[in-house]
Amino acid sequence: MSEEHDHPDRPPAAATPEPEPEREPKAVATPESRPAAEPAPEPAAVPEPRPAPEPAATPAAKAVSAPEPGPQAPAAPEPAEPAAAAPSGRQRLLAGLWPPRLSRAQLTVAVLLFALGLGLAIQVRSTSDNSALRGARQEDLVRILTELDNRGQRLQDEKRGLENQRTQLETSSDQAAEALKQTRQKARELGVLAGTVAAQGPGITLTITDPHGGVEADTLLDTLQELRAAGAEAIQINDVRVVADTYFTQGADGVRIDGHKVTQPYRFKVIGSPQDLEPALNIPGGVVQTLEKQQATADVVRSQKIVVDALRPSEQPDYARSSR
Template identity: 25%
Template structure:
């Protein structure tokens, strides 16, 4: 082979080598671009998925808070209803006790009113005996002191009860009796007794009107219903 042919062959080899290099680099760059593009799409898809999950989580959290508020509102309403129901039942029970519809048992006080044992000569005997107003004073004061139930000589008192006086005889709801008159009241013994013993109060007024007054606290008093038998 002459020198000219060798030169041509060398030139062709160089050109082919250059072309192969260019083709390889171009192919590699395209492949790299395709890989980078696929990775970007995958990362973007993952990012969008995370954002969507975060959005859904925020919605679920808000729904949970809303449910909590609803639950608290229901609980508060139920608590209010329970208190209202309890108060209603308690008030109804007190009303039934005061009206004499149910038997009552508990501590309380016993107040005995008696005619004065001594009437000075020349004085009116009526000024020394127990009248209905004296008994009514005691009953009213005991009621004001939160007595749960009151009786007079075993007769249960209600808001419709009547106390009438005919000389030394007093009629309570058509039950007649004479002195001594025993008024019993169920409730806080200390509170009931203190109400009657206030300075210038009921007891002092009765004593000033020549009525003998004796008070005792009782650990247990039993009162039947109005339609039942008298208390013992």
């Protein structure tokens, strides 16, 4: 960048006169050139020239300053005035770029531009990484954080349980017996899930009576899903244990569950938290209301002891073997 104060001692600017011979005599007259050059210093007080003064000021300064180098050369010391010389913006730019001059203005501008470059680089750097969360809104960020917290909490609980097991295994006097105990415990838990062992606990009994035959397999499936969503842990419908791969079919002769024919009344024996299960069935528009619309009656009874004793045969896989 250049500045006005070094114009007088700048050879390139003085050595580049613009060929406008007919203007030359006019510019020799100093009184005429002074006032014409004056508009320039005035906008210098403005930080950035506004669009309005620009078209007026630039041609005026150009027209007057162009012939200046010749006559001004003898009067070199006095034109320390801004806008005294400089033929065109392009030449001014080139002159400012080369040769490099060490002046106060150049140094201050360099310091400010250094700060700008630094800020630019830092900002570009910080924007280019972890961009997935950067654009997210505040509510989304809060939700993500909460989910992460919950997940961390669950994993902490699981870790604590496993550490307890390990401590018991390590400190128990009879390690083999302890391992056996834990394995049996685990097998029982998995057996309840797989339907190969009987289970008992608090829960509800749901009896669906359907004198008109309006209840079909899809309604029963909806009921089952509702119970599962409400936290049911073991379910039996009439004499069929319900597990993960249970299926419902609707045939001409009625509903079949896992291929077994079931007849009404359908009795759901469900183990789970009764205060969760019963409201889940009774919500407006829920299972009970749907059944009543199909002219069936649903009867929910809470109980502190429900026994789910229908079993599924445990099938040995033919080919797959445990790898441990």
